[in-house]
Amino acid sequence: MKDSINKELIFNYFSGNATALEKDLIDQWSTDPQAREQLFIWLMEWENQNIQYNADVEQAIARHFERINDTPVGFDIEAERAAVRTLAWPAKGKSWLVAAAVTLLVLSGGWFARDHVRYEIYSTNFGQIQRLVLPDGSKVVLNANSTLRVPRFGFGETTREVYMTGEADFSITHTANHQKFIVHTAKNFDVEVLGTEFNVYARPRRSRVVLNKGKVKLHYLKGSETDQIVMQPGDLVTFDSPGRASVKKTLNPANYSAWKAHRFVFENESLREICDLFEDNFGLKIRIPDSTLAAQTISGSFTALNAEELFEILADDSGLTYSRSEDGKVITLDY
Secondary structure (H helix, E strand, O other): HHHOOOOHHHHHHHOOOOHHHHHHHHHOOOOOHHHHHHHHHHHHHHHHHOOOOOOHHHHHHHHHHHHHOOOOOOOHHHHHHHHOOOOOOOOOOOOOOOOOOHHHHOOOOHHHOOHHHHHEEEEEEOOOOEEOOOOOOOEEEOOOOOEEEEEEEEEOOOOOOOEEEEEEEOOOOOOOOOEEEEEOOOOOEEEOOOOEEEEEOOOOEEEEEEEEEEEEEEEEEOOOEEEEEEEEOOOEEOOOOOOOOOEEEEHHHHHHHHHHHEEEEEEEEEHHHHHHHHHHOOOOOEOOOOOHHHOOEEEEOOOOOOHHHHHHHHHHHHOEEEEEOOOOOOOEEEE
């Protein structure tokens, strides 16, 4: 089957000229992840060659569902119409996106996600750490409950911009043409890099950037205006809830990346802040009814492979007692 699929056949499919047999063949071939990657590449190439056309979306969707007899249960046709309609570029002429939209609907099992075409998306579950090497040679370690989006096309050539949520540690490769590397976050700040090692933490409750080596420039929203901070090695920049930035020096910037080796370093961290870490990284909620206990601080370095192990170490070290909910997802701390 693989040898039967080529760019010419796929372009015919996008143009709506493939036969019924060819469509079935492509549908089977595209279930393989590697084949889907190739299809995305050909789709972008085909779109660039056919931008003068405008889609007759309603007709394309109607033809698609006439061909598909077993529509999945719970499938929202109106949502799919809206999703495809957002891709129609206003222009003169006849349909250019008919087959492309239909193809992606088939490939996604009925749910079209535009981001998955434009970006390679890496996501980690609670308690999971993932190591990545980007196309430009830069290395990223993605912490638990985090996401990194990397452009599928042109990365390292026309741009080096990525989008992240959660926490990640970056080691950026310097390029011959001094191309900037930019990390966009959803927390009203971006990190601009030339070649360096740094850690970005962008969680709902707190945000920070720690620079290990090199130099970075932070662009952040200060009220209604943008401001900049040029960071030097050892700088720690934190952002409070309103987005105000503060800069201080840390003697051990590597401690903020210790989680890469399953090591957790706390420097006068309150129990409340440590409980936030359990929820962000492991999805484990820890309640502390006593406000005095919540303010108690812990310092030290602890090595643990999972949430259970880390919690037991901290509880024993602090002399705390605790109780669990029936489902085990909520822990209540006490003296």
